[in-house]
Amino acid sequence: MVDVSLLEDLGWIICAGLVVVLLAERIRVPSIVAYIVAGLLLGPALGIIEVTSGVDLIAEFGIALLLFVVGLELSLDKIKDVGKVAVLAGLGQVVFTAAGGFGIAWLLGFTVMESVFLAVALTFSSTVVVVKLLDQKGDLNSLYGRIAVGIFLVQDMVVIAALTLLAGMAGAEGDPEFGAMVGDIGFAFLGTAGLLVAAMVAARWVLPRPFQWAAKSPETLFLWSLCWCFLFVLASEKMNLSLEIGAFLAGLSLAQLPYNHDLKRRVHPLMNFFIAIFFVTLGLQMQLDAAMNHLFSAGVLALFVLIGNPLIFMFIIGRSGYSEKTAFSTSVTVAQISEFSFIFATMGLAAGLIDAEILSVVALVGLVTIAVSSYMILYSDGLYRVIKKTGVLRIFGAPEEGDQEEHVELSDHVIVVGMNSLGRGIATRLCERGETVLALDTDASKLVGLPCRTMLGDVNFLATLSEAGFERARLLVSALHIEETNRLLAFRGKEAGIPTAIHAFDSSVVKDLEAAGVSLLMEPRRDGVKQEWASVCREVLTDEEVANA
């Protein structure tokens, strides 16, 4: 019981991550880059910690949660929308980048085997990096975000094929059994199809009733969903698939239920914690020292990824009927290599097919491309405007008109939190009055039968309020019987300059709410007594007593 190594490692990771993130914030460096730099400082630079199995497991947990969140965000229809272009672009890019990467590496003087490894390593883009950035930008659900996610999932399948081939080559020590490898790859593809079918069957026939029952308790719903996610992750591991695919499909199956947005908001903070550890771990594992002899080569390869990959995508997506802006925004998402590239190179090193210098080159290219592409993704709108002015984008032949995207944003609406009798009464009466009302509760069954828009969620999460359009609301009403949450809502309303009407369910909470500056203190007991008094007078008091009154 005295082993605190995991705690100690986590402590270092979190504290270093915070320091670098706060410093990086001042020069607008994306948090992902800050995390990786923190990892580089803790590991390769200062040697304070190493990646242990516990930390590694937590990092993997973060990846699974990230993809689970992505799955939760996407309905099946949205996936179908972009399926064709994702397959086309994903496979097309793999072929072009692999061929281009091999050619450049070979021209730079690497051996054939080294060039093969570098080419394959350059082919993969990082699902985790891109999804994290899209999430940070709030664009996961946008058209280009969905295309990007689709492409990365296609690439994940290619990764599985590549890793299977490499494992076969390494295991057979130069004399691989191609029949067995083809069998393994076929099994992986069949496994993916099987998991997809299982996810959809479960979403349609298995999950709805038990999850409806569990949804009355947010903690139970949360735990059941995590359990569902990791059962899929486990199944995908057993089929030699990536954990990303399993987590994504688990999320996708739950996305078909009405609790997906609430679940996403609950899982999000957990994911933020674990994924930060993943990125710091990525930095910890980067061995850059041996790359010093190949700085020029690494620079050329990084430029190829940063410029070549987006060009290939602009061409493919631009020819698929999407607008120039969508094609551009999607294309910049692939301008980096993946954590899989490191794994692939590490396996090559372990198999004796390449030496440590190649692994370092891959790490250096990874560091540079992840850092630069983070800026490209976060600031893609500005970058698009600048490049558009040069007229270069016209050569890709994509239409300039924007794609139609559904954007329904509530504004000037009234948010009513807590669907007890008071909340329901207010929401219904406001609706009858013609107001736009959004009713919120943590219990899905309490939202049934209301005449207004409804949203399942916990207002203690900032994301719930943001999604409810809190900043644009005309009024925030809380009918909750929860002292702490009511105070928080009053506080948030005051800070955002939005009027609030809060339920003061007990005289003991009035003072705090008044101090918080609520616009209307709702005191039902006082109002009830006022209404009651007339009938009490009529039935209880004598005429003389009434006259005295």
Place this chain on the structure above:
Amino acid sequence: MLEIAVILSAAAVAYGLGRAVGIPVVPLLIVAGLALSMGQMMPDREFVVGILEVGLAFLVFAAGLDMAPGRVGKQTDLALKVGLIQFFALASLAGWLTLRTGYSLEQALYIALAISASSTLVVVRVLKKRQELFESFGRMILGVLLLQDLLVIGAIVVLRAMSEENTAEMLQVFEVTVVLVVAALVLGRYVLPKVVNRYREEEETLLLIVLAVLFSFMGLAYLGGVPAVVAAFLAGLSLSSFPARSLVRGLITSLTDFFMVVFFIALGALITVPSTRVLLDALFLIVVVVVITPLLVAYVAEKAGMTSRGALEAGLLLAQTSEFSLIVGLAGLETGQISEELFALIVIVTVVTMIVTPMLSSRQSVGWLMRFHPNPGPKLSGPGRGEHVVVIGGGTAGALLYEKFRAVNVPVVVVDNDPMVVSQFLDRQCDAVWGDGEQSHTLTEAGVRQARAVIVTTGKLAHLRAVKEQMQEETPVWFHAFEVADAETARDLGARAVNYSEAATDRFMEWFTETLGHGMTEA
């Protein structure tokens, strides 16, 4: 990933079962962990201990974060009396009994400490379910629980110091603890509220800040030889002022929920199968907790001013050991002051007493046990009554009604279970009866049978039913209900229902039309 999938599956079963049969989830998680360990489905011990440490840190951090004495309000004095006497009396009794049964002084101290506190997780859940958390009764219980958490944390420091080999090291534990306490107070007062407010819209950075506070405190504690749980608690405490607490709470709820599950399952997996002697000792301690705690708390609470029924209910609600008992056990295990068997004993007592709490503290149990109370009646009474109005519940509505009746010279008798409320009415020359509106002798004392009207403002249908049993059929009775369903039930029982959520909705609509309605009118 197998490890995580197994843990989460066990947790999913525990949560489902807990929800289906109404048992607290904590003991079920521990049993799930034990079952996984016995079925050899848990990973190696190093992994279990690793995640246990992380889970423990988050659990205690959350407890520190919830340390808001302001929530206890006017019940602070009562909570202090009940909490302190329960803690020390039960600890002394348990310590003495365990010493008599052959345990060493150190072991007896650990057992005593583990037995003396009640579970915040379990009791708050029960209070929430009964919607009593924000009533004076609930606030008093909350105060007792917060106090006991603080006392356990303090005691863990003392026990850790006792485990040190020399005086210098012992003193160092206290010194570092004092430094951490001061740091928590200073940071909590002057620094962290501003920092949290500054980053309140940047969730990712704020989460890192909060976690960095937690890990920094724990790092300092580790260097100074102070138990990590103490540091985690103080880290939470440093963020416990409003609005920092609320802003942080939303951010870490998922993390604490997740790590709480991990902690209890890992803890269950660590338990070794106990010997018959340990099982018998555990049984003995379970009886002590389940029998002595209610008697002790009921006696103290009643002496301190609660009604006999409320005091008994409080005693039954507090009759279990705490998640902090498990932390005490872990602290002893870590320093080697207690054995794995003794740790198992503490876990068994906690699991069993937590499981029986909802059943033991149910209204039926309280009602049944009240039959054996030697003096169940109200303690105060006013002059002879007749032609008066009885108001059950002296809160906001009761006070307003009293003012209105006084204005027309109609005598009123207020019934309330809070002695402070009753005293306030008596001070204002209003006749008041201290007791539970559910009990016939209280209603008799208030003269319900002779009253010209009865108004139940508590919103409790049980009070209405009790009143209907005693009063004359023709006497009008009003019932204040918040929920529409309760109002309908009250009407079915023959009462005039005052639906105050409807009244508040009317008032809200008036205000809305006047201030924000842009001149529109209701359809």
